[in-house]
Amino acid sequence: MAAFPGGLVWLASYPKSGNTWMRILLANLLSARDEPADINNLSEPQTLMGRWRFADDMLVDPDLLDSRELGVMRPIHCDFAAQDVSHPFFCKTHDQFWSPEGELTLGASARRVLYIIRDPRDVAISFSYHAGLSIDDTITQMVDRNASSTGRAVLPCFMGDWGTHVVGWASQPLIPVMVVRYESMHANTVSCLRSIVDFLGGQADEMEIRRAVAHGSFDELQRQEARKGFREARPGQERFFRTGQAGGWREVLKPHQLRRIEDHFADIMTAYGYEIADRSQAD
């Protein structure tokens, strides 16, 4: 049966980069069952991003804290949770690794980081559907160094801009990190999951990995969402699991949108193998 060492592993990414898909793949790998894991039962109460867990552990309602107090308490909480956990604990986050003041946002006691990166041009399209924003407004958010979000059940999340998000997590020296390209997951999920299991020091045989990939396929996720909905979808959102495409931006983005993204992030995109399309940038 597939197994991982105990401890906290951050599944970190900018929103709409494949984080939920990664969570579902790992949940299927760990559950080792004949039927796919329920997408509506992925251990939400335990997430360190949730208001419930924060209040339960820290004994204070996060609604009664200002951003400075919350900024001091969250790393204390995450470090304690990381040191206290004996089972494998994969926790999704969209927070940046560093705060604007250069402090740790989530502590430094996790044992590993899986950072999922996706072509920001595809992120813009997926994020725009998810947030119900125009693509132009979505890009404005992606280049905003102070961008943040919050929700009814989750703690305020400091995302910042796409590029700082990537660099902050990928180049931090405190927790061993593996950067996983969404496009690679898409192109060869089995081989990608194999290398992730190895990085995490886990054990899983070929059959277990293939079963987890089948149970986490987009067809299966869309089937479950169509039948029962997905509790993490935005209220009113038609579908959370939309297309999962890589490279869709070529048909959707207008030249000025492409230019805006590439103007801001060309260096980081190039470093992670995303070819610059706008001719004026390339020249």
Place this chain on the structure above:
Amino acid sequence: MPDIDRPLPYHYRISGLSIGSEFELPMRAPLPTEDFTSTDVVFRLGAVPECLPHISHRGPNWAANERSFLLELPEIGRFLCEEGARLTLCPAPGAFLDDIAVFVTGTAMAAILYQRGAMLLHGSAVVHDGRAFLFCGDSGAGKSTLAAALVQAGASFLADDVCSIDLSDSAVPRAVADGRFLRLYSDSIAQTGLTNALGSRVRRRIDKYHISVGGGPEASIDSAPVAAIYMLAGSHAAAPPGISQLPNLEAAQALLHNSYRRRVALAYAHRGQIPAQTFRLLSSTHVFLLHRAAKFDALDDTVSMIKAHWAGLR
């Protein structure tokens, strides 16, 4: 002069206990000193140690042993609760008392009550026709907004955020007010039409306000028999709006999950004997799962659904 000799100029009643305090608690009316013949709990300002000996339970920022509970809130202060009778507050440098008193009456007072064997639920409560109805849910679930909407629809306000259950009469558990005001965000205040009842901010930099909802036919009561407990949940395709009764085992799990400051309850579980308390509560009342659309424009529908349910519980 030793701490214990300093006078206690402020007297309050919280969850059925008489409190003598060295400092003022915002948005609570002090009681006349002559009405106080004895003091159950003393609130003082003073030095608080950084750690406890013989720790039995601990968290990221707190620790408990048989006699004492210690809480540290960085930038806010340290709180020491001893023997269910003494609460000492050591404010952090630069912290204002009026800004941090909410944590004295919240978590720290809960620790005092648990040390005395109390049962506390994380929920709001209203009274209708002499019966108390409780609404439990996680932070942000909409407990206070729903209580406010029910008050606007004719119920009386009893408790917000924390609701103490008095089990001293074994036949009829009672929900007890802790004397605090309802607290709402500004968007909820506008939606529930309570702008006229607006009080002070709960904290200086937080957009949450005390709301005075003193009206209603049963405004003066401070406890009522528990008629039903609702667990708030959102609605979605697989769980449309509706109310369903939880089987006893699930009801017991839900009550534990919704204990106010659950980990402190567990640290002092032997004092109150949580399983016995839960059994007694469930032998006279039912727990319901309440699915509803957690958005303002669905509030009226939710209130109608709840009032119809109350009528059916007679």
